[in-house]
Amino acid sequence: MEPAQQYLLAIDRDPDEAAQIAKATAKRLENKELILLSLTKSLGEYLTNDDRTIRAKAIGFYAAVLTALPPTLLSPAQVSVITQFLCDRLEDEAGLKEVTQGLFAVYGMARFQPEDAQMIVRSLFKSCDLMKHPQGTRYLVYQLLDKLMLEKREALKKISDFATGFVDLVTNEKDPRNLMIMFSNLKVVIIEFDITNSEEAAFDACFCYFPITFKQPPNDPYGITAKDLKDRLRECLQATSKFAVYLFPQLLEKLDSHSTNTKRDVLQTITACSLSYGKNIVANYWSTLWDAIKYEVLNASDDDLALEALEAIRAIAQSLSSKLGNVTKTSSLDRYLKTITKECLTQLRNPTAKQAKPSASILSAVASASVVSHATTIQAVMPGLLAIYDGLEEIMKQRSMLQALLPLFDSTAQVYGVWGEVELPPSLGNSLEPFKDKLFEIYSRALMGSAKEEVSFRLAGLSGLTKMSRIRNFLADNEIGLIVQFFDEIVLADEKDEMRDSALESLLMLSRLKPAQIMEVTFPAFMAKLPDKEESEKSYDMTLSALAQLSVERPVFQVLLTRIFNKLNIVLNNKSGPGYPFALVSSILFVLRRKNELGKDVSTHYARIVPELMTRTILPLCNASGGNALSHEAVLEVTGNIISLILRVMDAERQRVVVKELFKLFVTREPSAIITADKALVAERFNPLDHGSSPQQASTLILFTSAVAALRCEVQLPPDSKQQFIDRLVVLAQFPYTPGHRRSLLRLIAIVINKYFTTPADHEFLATCTEEMWTSVKTAESADAAFNLPTLFWIAKALSLRNDKLAEPIVGRLMELLDSEAFGATVGRGFEVLLSDDSLLCKENHAVVRMLSKQKLFVFCIPKLVEGFRAASPAVKRNYLHALSNIIRNVPSKLVLAEINTLMPLLLQSLDLQDAEIKVASIDTLSVTVTEATDLVAEHVSSLIPRLLAASSPSEVNTVKVRTAALGCLSIFPSALSIDVVIPYKRQIMRALLKPLDDPKRSVRKEAVDCRARWFALGELKEDD
Amino acid sequence: MSDIINANPTILNPSDLPTRNSHARKKQSSSTYIADSIARLPPSRSLLYDPFSPQPASEDSAYASGASDEGEDEDETAAEDIDEQEIYDLISTISDPEHPLSLGELAVINLPHIHISHGTPTPDNPTPMSHVLVEITPTINHCSLATVIGLGVRVRLEQALPPRFRIDVKIREGTHQSTDQVSKQLNDKERVAAACENETLMGVLSNMLATCK
Missing domain, CATH: 1.25.40 (Serine Threonine Protein Phosphatase 5, Tetratricopeptide repeat)
Structure with a gap:
């Protein structure tokens, strides 16, 4: 059997086999077992067959054989003969795709001549009615043309009236992928080919696509956007200034369109063409262009369009300016x-x-x-x-x-x-x-x-x-200096926010362009404004705010630090309250945070800041002065934040040095390098971790905890036994001086456990230790007596953050306590500790926080909570709701939504509770639910609406927050739920909302007005669609 | 849209429009906000907050010094009456039917031209009638859209004010060639009701009201 026949039989059944046949045939040609002529002849009978698919397949076979041939096999004459043969086949509409594949194959031959390229193009122009074929086939033809244009361009230029032929061939193309190739070829034709006789045809071939209104379909495999097409088309239009005569009048006509898309396209095209057509052309059109475009600016209804129009006006001026060195009276620019x-x-x-x-x-x-x-x-x-x-x-x-x-x-x-x-200014x-x-x-x-x-x-x-x-x-510099003085005055004296912020922003801008002016003029003026002692009216806050904002650059910050420490001395000597020192220290924190956000290394400021602040805080607690405002808890928190921020970015090596000195100071009571004066006295008198310590000394643990929190896990703590250390802290935490004292002890425990208690021995220790605590809690008679309860919560938090298997048993036991009338309420509140994000025990401070740890805890708690709630006696049900509200307030709403089906009954019941915080949490969750779980809300809408309406009227429990949340939630209903579900309630709600319109609080009224407007619009006719 | 009646009206700068001095709307980047975050001591109750202690922490005198609780929460009990500024805020954001600008920016609505009188509550009648009068100033004195604007103001106020308010919308004396006629139309209940049945008109109104914030 002839190979052609075999191929035809195989092609539909098994394309792979057909390909093999073609390859084998090619091999035979290569080995001279078969000659080209007889192969071509063998196709004869199929090429005259009445069935068009057979003719196409036969050429397909021919193309497949040619593709498989080595490119150097055929002589120039052979290539020409084959090209001629294939070009003749173009007259047969049936096999365009296959012929094109064949032409691709000959194009790839080493001896493919420029004349062959001309032959192909002439035949395509003469015989091919491209638009009759499917877009895939056309795509192949465009690719072939693209290749020929790329590599045989000179030969193609010799074809007379190439442009007309090309335009005729591609007219009516609509497929975006084909247009992309077609536009890029057309651009080459317009620029490089002779289009003297076909200017208008070439222009029409482009402009008929203007404006492009293509919308990229979803899941478009080719990823061609409207912008891609617009850009390519615009390149064609701006390719020759000969188009100006056709283009500008037609563009201006389209500028009257109502579509912003068209207008924008017109304006962008005018901009592009004005720049590329050159001065002499633009000189003929500026007047008509200006008359039309100015309207788009002066009567703009769309700011973006106005900007495009301004860009066009500018482009015309730029084009007319070319080659002008001076103002010239007679120029077209003029x-x-x-x-x-x-x-x-x-x-x-x-x-x-x-x-x-x-x-x-x-x-x-x-x-x-x-x-x-x-x-x-x-x-x-x-x-x-x-x-x-x-x-x-x-x-x-x-x-x-x-x-x-x-x-x-x-x-x-x-x-x-x-x-x-740095560039040279214009001459x-x-x-x-x-x-x-x-x-x-x-x-x-x-x-x-x-x-x-x-x-x-x-x-x-x-x-x-x-x-x-x-x-x-x-x-001049003195003029700028004067301006800086004006701005200083406004920042310091002006009472209007807008003025002050603008002045400060300008100063910030000038601090980059003219730094000396700021250092010499602004800084001393601001510093002089800071008072020496706390005054009844806060005169210092604005000044500090301004100084802090201007001090991000290192040299300025150094000056700021010196001045602030000096000021602090004076202020503390004047026996200040905590307010002013708090502000001074806070401004240091502000600058450090800003620097940190900008990616600067703040740890370089350790020596300058940390020992200084520690000594100033601790030393007065050891000598006769009896302490100062720096040991106020609020100030300690700020100082602690500064220490944390600086330590956390240090490498492990430097942290090791610091932690050693820290433990000397706080734990082992040795002279420490952190204290800069009277080290021995401090070592003797400072004992914050002892039972007999003074409350002020004990409260400085805030600083210690903040510092330890920032350590990297690989930096080990110095004490011999960390277990004894924990024991000591646990005992201290049982009888704290203040809530703040307890919080810093418990945090410290949690931080140390989270980072350092990882071995099996540690686990065993923790198991025993929590077991003991548990026993003491169970036997306690009241919440006050259960002094280990808080510790258990913090330990559970430390463990659950790193997904430790010890966490769940502890949490499980704590949840059982929700049923207890004595502890239930306390335990319910404890869930806030368990799930909230802690500012010290966090990833930024190198704590071990595993992915999904919160989710894991959530998934563990919710079923137990729901089950416990069902079984609970009415007296303790609210404990469960309290725990729930603490949980949902502290986890991402997407977690809550996943469980919303089971939680819905609880959320509804919590709306009936007399607790404002729980209500707000539940309503906030419901607000998310309304948009995310529409079906579920639709199911409950009849019980939700009356409850939300009830929550919107003022009472002891319905605080401003509850009312606002309830109205906010109600206002989501009309847009989120389907109209059939909500419309039956419209009348009821419109009537019920009249009451909150008269709420005593303005913010609630505002919410009510918005809510009512949304419900009012529900079901009304819309004008446009 | 048909021909624009006043193509080139005078407009006010948004920063010159009257606003309520509100602490709530501070931008995070504003100096005042930063000054506040630097210099405001946290309220003592946040320092003393302890989830594990059942009774709310009492104000300890040791912390009260300097820590004034000028609260983040508003005072729950103090009532805030509906005042002129509140009315202004309700209607100044309505869009003009001709320009993409608000009635406030076009000075059609002006704070001094809003008048409210509250009745005195008595034991028998704890919520007496109140009266609000809004005088609008058309941008030019032959503006045929004055009626539409007036109607928009009226519809907005009817939706947004509690029923105890009697609403009067008038054209300000001397700012329009047919002041009385338009004012009469605007306060004729039946004509307003009839206008609200007109779909085209309501379409225009709903576009004007769509920008209310």
């Missing part, structure tokens, strides 16, 4: 700008009118187009604008004019650069220069010389000064 500036100036005569601001934006757009354009614009408008300003009497109009000028300063900064930039002098003094004066006067209530006027002054001070080589 005529363009004259028209624009004249119109804009007219609009700005009334600066409060709606079109004034867009006019100012237009001026700024052209001023930023080029140096010459900047100079022409400024010279044309500045005298006029300043004259208008002088004639204005109303402050509102003056303000609008000042604001209108602001974008011009930005344009100037864009053209002439800002301080500190042409800054045209704003002659107006500098006048501008400086009017903006300064607006800021400093007007009444304090004129906020927006003063803000305009402030922004003008800020923007001017940025421009490189514009204001």
Whole structure:
């Protein structure tokens, strides 16, 4: 049997086998067992068959054989003959795909000649009616053309009227993948080929696709976006300036469209083409373009479109500026700008009118187009604008004019650069220069010389000064110094937030461009403002806030530290309360946090800060002075946070050194390097971990706990037995001085266990130790007597964070206690400790926190909780609800949602409880549920709505928070649930909400108004759709 | 939309619009906020908070010094009456039917032109009638949309105020060529009800009210 026949039999049954046959045939050709001519002849009968599929398959066989041939086998003549043969086959519509595959194969032959490429293209143009074929086949043809264009372009250029042929071939293509190739080829044709006779046809071939309205289908395998197509099409349109004559009129016609998509596309195309067509072409069109585009700015309804239009206006100016070195009166740029500036100036005569601001934006757009354009614009408008300003009497109009000028300063900064930039400034002098003094004066006067209530006027002054001070080589240093003084004054004295924040932001900007001014002017002024003792009116908080914000850079921070420590000395000597020292220490924390967020290494500040603060806190507790405000718990918390933040970023080596000294100080009572003065005295008198210690000394454990919390797991603790250490802490925690004291002891226990109790021996120790605690708790008679209960919760937390198997038994036992009338309430509250995120026992502090540990605990607790709740006596049911509310408040809502089916009855019941916090937690959870578990909520809607309505009316338990939450939750219903479910309640709710509209609290009323508006809209006709 | 009646109205800067001085709306980046976080001592009850002690911690005098509880929580009991600013906040965010701007920005609604009078509660009548009068200022004196704007204000207030309020919406004297006529229309119950039956009109209104915050 002939191989062709075998192939035809096999191809439908087994494509692999067919491929093998083709390969074998190729091998025979290669080995000269078969000659090309007889292969071609053997196809004859199939190629004349009436059945088109047989003809196609026969060519398919031929193509497969050619593909399998080694590229060097055939001679130039053979390649030509085969190409001719395949090109002839193009007349048969049946096998286009297969023929194209064959042509791909000959194209790959080493001896494929430019003439062959021409032959292929001519035949395609002559014989192929491409749009009759499916897009996959067309795709192959485009790929072939693309390859030929890439590698045989010179040969193709010799084909007469290639462009017409190409355009005819591809007309009506619609498939996005094909268009991508087609556009890129078309661009080459437009740029490199002769299109003298087919300009308009080529243009139409592109422009018929404008604007592209393609929407990428979901799951699109090709990943072609509308933007890809738009970009390619735009490249075609901007490829030759010969298109201008067709393009601009048609674009402007489309600008009248109502579709923003079309408008945006038109504007972007105008921008691109203005830049690429060149000055001489644009000179013919600027007038019509401007007349149409300005409308889009002056009457803009869409800010984005207005920006695109401004970009186009700018692009025209930029294009017209090319090769101009100076302001030239007769240039087309000059005529363009004259028209624009004249119109804009007219609009700005009334600066409060709606079109004034867009006019100012237009001026700024052209001023930023080029140096010459900047100079022409400024010279044309500045005298006029300043004259208008002088004639204005109303402050509102003056303000609008000042604001209108602001974008011009930005344009100037864009053209002439800002301080500190390295590129050379433009050679042409800054045209704003002659107006500098006048501008400086009017903006300064607006800021400093007007009444304090004129906020927006003063803000305009402030922004003008800020923007001017940025421009490189514009204001002199003494002028900038004066501006800095103005801003200092505002930060220190001004009472309006908006003013102060803007002034401070400007100072921050200047601290980068002109750092010396800030160090020399601002810093001393601010420091002088800090009082020496606590005053009744807090005069220091704003100053500290400003200083802290300006002190992120290292040298400034060093100065800040010195000054703050000095101030602290003075303040403490004046026997201050805790407020002012708290603020001073907090400002250090603020800067450190900011630095840390910016990725700077804060551990380098250890020596400067940690021993200093520790000594100042601890030493006074050991000598006759009897302590100072630094040992107030609130201040200790801040100091602790500073210590944690600095230690946690240290490497293990440095931490080891610090931890040794820490234990000397707090545990073993030896002289420690952390104390900078009177080490021996401190070692003798400082005993915070002893029973007989003073309450103030004991409270400094906050510092110790914060420091230990920051240690890396590989940094071991120094004491001989960590188990004894834990025992000691547990005993101390049984009788704490204050809640804060207990909290730091329990945290310390949890931190040490979480990080260091990992061996089997440790486990055994923990098992015994918790067993003992458990026994003591069980035999206690009241919650007060169960002094180990808190410790158990913290140990359970430490273990559950690292998914330790010891955690669950402890938690399980604690849950049993929910049934106890004596401890139930306390245990319910304990769940807050168990699941909340702790600021010290956390991943950032190197604690062992396993993924999903919270989820695991949640999954363990919920079934027990639900079951216990069902079985519980009415008296203790609320303990379960309390525990539940503490759990759901502290886990991600997605966990709660997974269990919402079982939790729903509990949540509903908790709405009937007399406890505001539980109610808020439940309502918050319900609010998430409404959007996420619609079906379930729909099921319960009849019991939910009355409860939420009830919760929205004021009472002892329905606090502002409860009421707000309830109304907020109700307002989600209309949009989240299906209309059939909610519409029956509309009347009831509209009526019931009249009451919260008269709530005594404004915030609740606000929520009620919004809620009612949402329900009101429910089921009403919508205008658009 | 048909021809715009006033294409180039005067607009106010948003930072000049009257607002309630509220501590609640502080941005996190604002200096005041930072100053507050630096200088405000935590309330003593948060220091003394202990989940394990059943009774709420009492205000210990040792901590009270300097730690003033100018609370994060509002005072639960003090009543806040509905005042002019609240009315202003309700209606100044309505959009103008012609421009993508609010009635506040266009100075159609102005705080001094809102008047409220509260009745005095008596034991027999703890919630006496209150009266609110809103005078609107059209952007130009022949504005044919004044009625629509007035209607929008009216509908918004009817939805948002408790029933004890009597609502009057008027065109401010001397700002419109047919002040009395429009004012009359706006306060004629039957005509308002009839207008609310008109679907096209309600469509325009619902777009105007969609921006209310």
